[in-house]
Amino acid sequence: MGDVGAGRASSAPLSGGDAEPTLRDLSSHGRRVWSLPELDVPSSDLGLPELAEAPPDLPEVSEHDLVMHVTRLAQRNFAVDLGAYPLGSCTMKYNPKVCDWAAEHPGFRDLHPETPAAMAQGALEVLLAAEEVLCEVTGMERATFQPPAGAAGEVTGLLIMRGWHSSQGDPRRVVLIPDSAHGTNPASVTLAGYETVEVPSDERGMVDVAALRAALDDQVAGLMLTNPNTLGLFEEDIGEITEAVHSVGGLVYYDGANLNAILGIARPGDMGFDIVHSNLHKTFATPHGGGGPGAGPVAVRESLVPFLPGPLPARGADGELRWEMPEHSIGRVHGNHGNFLVVLRALTYMRALGGDGMRRVAERAVLNARYLAELVRPEFDIPYDRPCMHEFVASARRLKQRNGVRAMDVAKALLDRGFHSPTVYFPLIVDEALMVEPTETQSRETVEALAAALLDIAGDDPDAVRASPVRTPVGRLDEGRAARTLDINWDSW
């Protein structure tokens, strides 16, 4: 009984079917859902120059139609709650339901951000408590939770870098990043007004220390690094790297996307990093929400604390928490206090795990990845073949050579087998890359089922693989046509 492997969505909910109409298609003039009490004050003439004659053209549907529409759409979406989601670099682990409960707590959900600190002590306590955990885990001094995502954290960190260099009377021009870096890194460098210089990886898949040294000079504001890097490998020369950057007066930025691998095992601060962002929506299990919201808090070592965005919560002599602006703050980087409810979820998770729980997470994330890599080795190359951490990057190049099956085909064929696909074609330095991150919340059985599916695809009829997916609500979509026709609005434009 039970011919679906564990951790694998039955493909049933996602197999071929009819299209769902849009809300526009469902709309009929005069239908309504909205429901508001009658006006209980005298109405006055609004008489303003910019008033519109008629309200905008929005759909008019009934509540039942709205519910059916969205529920049907929900069922056309894969999710962590449905099956394994080994999307590398994204840490698609289980998002505990108790954290959902926390984020719906009316005491926080209905709190206005301009509530005076005295009336929002609980919210400030949450921020401070989460900060304490984050600083202990990263080996940093203080942190801001304002950045609403990792990329926003990167810019924030780079602005702190800029602030610090400026304060030294030595503004600099260049930020170094490895060629394996995530795309947000160089994009953030540009936004922060710096120039990107790429550092090549060596044959081990790590930063080429010699090349790094060669690139270092007094125009280098800093280096951005992910560790474990995007190949899932721990940068073994990390001590030498951070020292080298420091020796020319640069700072080292830790892109925390892969922090999950080393929770309680090693800390960026101890490796010599100065500025650390982490993605609460990865390491700390806050859900990804179909693409957000996340949170990208930035933690820094003591010397950089005065440059943090603010305000930050601080405990006064009377024990009350208040907002304080760091001395040389780069200012606010969010309109309010960041994605607060995401932080609350993360704190809930952090406290549920505790110190030993964190270490357990890291160990098992690594164990799952290492085990999976071992299992798929018969059919997939692992170009930078060293002990991986929480994820590994395989290459479909053998399949491609053998019968033209590419990484994207493997990804689509996995969808038909009830799994989400790994990240494909990233990092750019691996040919036909499949970046696989099982996470620690998948069971041994699920990891084995995932391996079996990958091996099965490798042995499958190449035409069938290239024609996949066939059990999803739609088949492969014509992306070229999408970009040409730009049908991005249900009204023609």
Added chain:
Amino acid sequence: MGDVGAGRASSAPLSGGDAEPTLRDLSSHGRRVWSLPELDVPSSDLGLPELAEAPPDLPEVSEHDLVMHVTRLAQRNFAVDLGAYPLGSCTMKYNPKVCDWAAEHPGFRDLHPETPAAMAQGALEVLLAAEEVLCEVTGMERATFQPPAGAAGEVTGLLIMRGWHSSQGDPRRVVLIPDSAHGTNPASVTLAGYETVEVPSDERGMVDVAALRAALDDQVAGLMLTNPNTLGLFEEDIGEITEAVHSVGGLVYYDGANLNAILGIARPGDMGFDIVHSNLHKTFATPHGGGGPGAGPVAVRESLVPFLPGPLPARGADGELRWEMPEHSIGRVHGNHGNFLVVLRALTYMRALGGDGMRRVAERAVLNARYLAELVRPEFDIPYDRPCMHEFVASARRLKQRNGVRAMDVAKALLDRGFHSPTVYFPLIVDEALMVEPTETQSRETVEALAAALLDIAGDDPDAVRASPVRTPVGRLDEGRAARTLDINWDSW
């Protein structure tokens, strides 16, 4: 765009796929979800004779596995939130989300039933408020909310009947029910210690008044009747019927399953009924929960109030509510106060609708049914062809004659077209019955799409129809084998 008609689940989520393992299959010794704080009192030796050596054999799974399992199962289930569910006699209307919110209100959800009335005034107020609405809608004096479903309401009503006759020194033996009655009616009659005598329907599909008169004598405790009846027809002789039963000293019981049709239009009390149950999970939009919980409150006219189950909430001189036992109460019929949270949902719905809203519900439920009946007429007979109320019973007999397609085949073919099926083979007096109840929350477009699907099935290749469903997670299941092998427990037994 949008080639699925409105109100119709994309068949995608329900089309063929793999089986979901059972929790037993997913279990692995040593896995766990449960999470409890450490014991904070001294532990003592429990030393009892009946202690077990080991706990029972239950599955051991992780929280993520549990979530994936149940979520995948949820997606293998049709629901009102997914599409039209025209299951006759069941009133599968939209269940408003605001009522879900109400039923999760901690002020009620976490309330123990033995809370003294003084500390549970809100709960008593809810019961009394719902009672007031129910009595106004049915034309009755008072009501009990203890019965947890319609069938329980029936037994309750019959015990009240018995109590009343006994109090007259005239216990009686027989309860009459029409041959079109729902199965719970005769089953309840037996449980209440009465004998069932069936009254035939006439050629109009209504109670045959002459036959009824012939069956009436001094052993008849009463008559149970649904109005509109299970054919969806209003019993036009209702005045004569209730008068005739009363004339031999009997009481008339209203099975309120079909109350939705006449909300605010006509009231059982005004028709001469003495005892009325209603199904909150039908008329008052509380969700059906995959088969329950429902609620089957029983309302009675003034003379029967002393026999109601108790306690009932009553307002004291000080304005406080307390529990009071009716004088000749038949006692409690539920361990506590009935399905309280279901009542709370219903009250929320009742108040959201108000008086005019109720009438609107009835009118539009009838309009939808009448319109749908008209649209399917080209292919389906309507054997008792009179203006229907909120539902109608069609017959697939023409199809059966033409090419052997039966009502059940039509039902299954509808599943493939994204709709739930009507009730089939009920009432028993219609050959190849399809009992169709669109409800008022389906739009005209959905009703038309449903009609189109039914007509399409009638014109489809009969072999294809008989082979359906093919787009569901499983095909037609072997019920005979299920009854023979009795595989009802994952352990062999």
Added chain:
Amino acid sequence: MDFTPHTEGDIATMLGKLGLGSTVDLYRHLPGQVVLDRPLDLDPGLAEPDVMAMVDQFASHNTPLVCFAGGGIYDHFLPSVVRSLTMRPEFVTSYTPYQPEVSQGVLQLLFEFQSMVASITGLPVANASLYDGATAVAEAVHMAVAATGRQAVWLSRGLSPGIRQAVVTMAAAQSIEVVEHPLVDGRTSWSEQTPEPAALVLAQPNYLGMVESYEDMVSLAKPMGALAIASVDPMTLGLLRTPGSAGCDVAVAEGQPLGNPMSFGGPVVGLFATTRDHVRRLPGRLVGRTVDGEGRPGFVLTLRAREQDIRRQRATSNICTNQTLNAIGSAIHLAWLGPHGLRRVGEFSAHKARYLAGRLEELPGVSLANKRGFLREFAVVLPLDPDEAVAAMAERGFLAGIPLGAEYPELSGGLLVAVTERRTRHQLDSYVDALKEVIAGG
């Protein structure tokens, strides 16, 4: 609020097709004298914000209390994952799985529920739920009567008053004789009586919280050919022998503590399990596993011929709509607990109950009705009227327990106190302090 989607245009189109002039015409065939000639005397409908304000207001009239009441409904910890999964709209807004092909979710969960209920009761045949614990006992008695053809039943007075009432009400209508057997030292004292009963029924632990001897009941029932029925507390089943292994023929339970909030007592759920002998007499729904035409496994409602819609007045029960969603909640909660969680909840509750009982005994004038032999619930005898004590404790934030005097005159100062694993030591100590105050003041 208005949940109908009809626009004026829709109505006109539809009426037009029907040849009607207005919606009133839909009812023109109704006899005039039954048509209501006025609008319903109800307030106009509320908008959603006002509906929510109404519910908030009603709720604010309840006083939240720390719960020490039990008697069948217990304040155990309800994990967030259990509630959020149970409340999936696909379960909440579906109905009885009459069309199994699109109901595999509900069906498989009910199959899993049955299997786990079988496991914790030690009886292989469990149904897919009944209304509540009280009806479950009544249904069990009904089944025993059908199985034995006898018209009498023996009830332990250790069954809760609610359960006994349910049985008596049903029995009276069906001319079944009910004999109650007293408690001695808190445990049922069975004695031979005539006529021979269809069944003996006890509660385990009983209403006063005492663990009963299965042996006493079973050894009496078996030779007489009567069924032994146990009404068990599911949260003790990780600790106690299963009724099945102790020789009972039927086990029933109030399933509320498994996956369901207290809900002012409803909706809750009745569990029902029995031996293979009685499978065709089972009340309620039963789910079985089978295959489709292509051999794929699937689940269906089975042995449907027992049910009211087919068998009508000869059905084994009249049940139709039952408590499926609550049973789903129970199944998910059982999976959450697993064997060790279930045991742990039972153990911790018992340790906490004993701690509290020990501390209460130290209060002046307070004694335990029975010193030992209980798990997480016990009867304490107070030096003041328990109703007054409950009222005074409520002012101090506690739901102190259930006064016993009305139902058990022999325990006129008795208060039934339940302690679950949720109660912290701090709450237990505060309870003692508050009661001390109340006693001193009274």
Added chain:
Amino acid sequence: MDFTPHTEGDIATMLGKLGLGSTVDLYRHLPGQVVLDRPLDLDPGLAEPDVMAMVDQFASHNTPLVCFAGGGIYDHFLPSVVRSLTMRPEFVTSYTPYQPEVSQGVLQLLFEFQSMVASITGLPVANASLYDGATAVAEAVHMAVAATGRQAVWLSRGLSPGIRQAVVTMAAAQSIEVVEHPLVDGRTSWSEQTPEPAALVLAQPNYLGMVESYEDMVSLAKPMGALAIASVDPMTLGLLRTPGSAGCDVAVAEGQPLGNPMSFGGPVVGLFATTRDHVRRLPGRLVGRTVDGEGRPGFVLTLRAREQDIRRQRATSNICTNQTLNAIGSAIHLAWLGPHGLRRVGEFSAHKARYLAGRLEELPGVSLANKRGFLREFAVVLPLDPDEAVAAMAERGFLAGIPLGAEYPELSGGLLVAVTERRTRHQLDSYVDALKEVIAGG
């Protein structure tokens, strides 16, 4: 709590396959000096009940207040259906729809979001969300700089301090010159400046609640070849002309009031819409409709070449994870509102704001900063320190508003008061009474 499923047996099997002796060996290739030689200095993990108790306790340290604060985040009514649909686990626990075949749910809702944002802004090209209203303005400025090649921007001082700060921070790093234009009588007074700007930016209504003239901005911007950017309040878009119809090139908004609770200010969502000219310069994700091999319609992320993962340092923005779930909430809420609901919310809020403003004016020493021209938010000048007033009002249960003095020294006694349709007349009157008391007492 422990969310890992590994049993001891699993770990042994897996390590065995890897030829390792223990999990510590997984890290043995790490350089010794970076490996932490102690456990993390954190409390042990909590069980679920304790986790929930912790959250309850933090929450209890916040004081619930009736909200009259706005400034971008508003206390509008959030319908239950919107929240329950948005929180479907399939949306919550998925990620960016990189694999469109299994992401049609999120993709289609984002397409619908884009279409509705286009509708309410009157601009055809809307993206699939940005972080918040402030970043949205910064991104718009960034886009204008790219479009015009100019390194200056003019901001109205009617933009909120938070928005201006976001632009200034970004501009400083990129050497873009920012010129602020003052408010006169509560409205922006534009004046010619050099160098020519890439864009003019105003808020509609502005931070003080005043409705601005689009014409003033657009007529100045167009001849200069600068973009006209409006930062709008979505809940006024049922009432006011769309920025598109008024000639603006870009409209951005803080989308919180659409479908999102106040959440202490986050997560919220930024809306961004522009003309067809700028589609290839758009920041953020964009969803387009296309077909699969069989001609079935479907949705994909499109114009991906703008994005950071492809274009890296030359991307139009660095945004990756954004606010998709909040955008989904906005889409569902917009569908709930429809054209008439959106208008009604705007109208009712405005009527209530004007009623309150009228009553406040009657209080001794209180005046309105601007007597007319506002909708649901207005600045009132108090005869006492607004910070003190806010503190005193909080003791009376009100979040009275946002003190303006720090950001607008010209309004040193100013308090920004927002009124949504949720506020009842009773609450408005009580607010007035409380403020009267505070003024009298101060």
